[in-house]
Amino acid sequence: MTLPSGFMDEFTRATKLVRALADAGLRKHGLHLGQNLVLAALAREDGRTPGELAATLNVTTPTITKMATRMAAAGLLTRRRDDRDNRLVRLWLTDAARELCQPVEEQRRALSESLLAGLDDEDRARLIDLLRRVSENAGRLHDGPVDHE
Amino acid sequence: MTLPSGFMDEFTRATKLVRALADAGLRKHGLHLGQNLVLAALAREDGRTPGELAATLNVTTPTITKMATRMAAAGLLTRRRDDRDNRLVRLWLTDAARELCQPVEEQRRALSESLLAGLDDEDRARLIDLLRRVSENAGRLHDGPVDHE
């Protein structure tokens, strides 16, 4: 009974702090938090559609389109409609964006390392495993409860 | 080398899922995500100022004032200026809000339990401890790097 709902408290606290740090780190490269994800996804496979990106990033399509608009304005990507299916829009990274990938990834790795400072390999593996199990539980709750009321 | 930056990935994934579930849960009580925190803080001590709330919730003051505006519109709290110091604004929960406290807290506890399903007490304690250590690392990084460049 020493932890009534201590998990939620500690979790939200951690997310806020980590989020702030990630944002600060990205900002140094002229990126905003979240654009990181689009960058990485497109780096792995260029020319994806907003819908595809949204699915792989676990966000909604409107989130992607708005981010794409800002990133296009920032010269990070270009929009082009698909030739065969004119409903589709394909997003392509610019050279400028592609040059950001590596430093951003490095910065991300460094942040991860800093956050895990003091944890040995066993602790890290355990933390990741526990987070994964929480996510799995969350995923189950997502689909399951279509709701009684 | 099996986890290049697996922590960040798994962490952001977990935060998104947990956030979504918490939001859905709150929504059933007519609350929005985040108002929960204001509610709990005011329940513990009513009549606090936006600045105080912001400090305890680790959020900026504008975030609180905007949330206060919405919550006031929703009939959850009332604004009143301090008599002695007219700069200060004090926020007071309405009876309606106070009646939400317990069910919301219960719902929060239930969510926590669901998320931790399958984890024994030892795992839970470990997870919370690991999160705390991550937060501590993050906190240190927050103050420390006043930045070299």
Add this chain to the structure above:
DNA sequence: GGCTAATCATTGCCCGGCTAACGTTCTTTT
């Protein structure tokens, strides 16, 4: 006492997330 400083809250604008409504463009069906 009066002028300057510091302290609050608020407002405005940005980013990221959501849902809902809309307009286009294929696909299917008939």
Add this chain to the structure above:
DNA sequence: AAAAGAACGTTAGCCGGGCAATGATTAGCC
């Protein structure tokens, strides 16, 4: 072939987060 349907992306509007600038009020220092 034409009409109904499905699949996409975009827009609009909300909430929660941030920062910067404004305005009001108090505290401090002449």
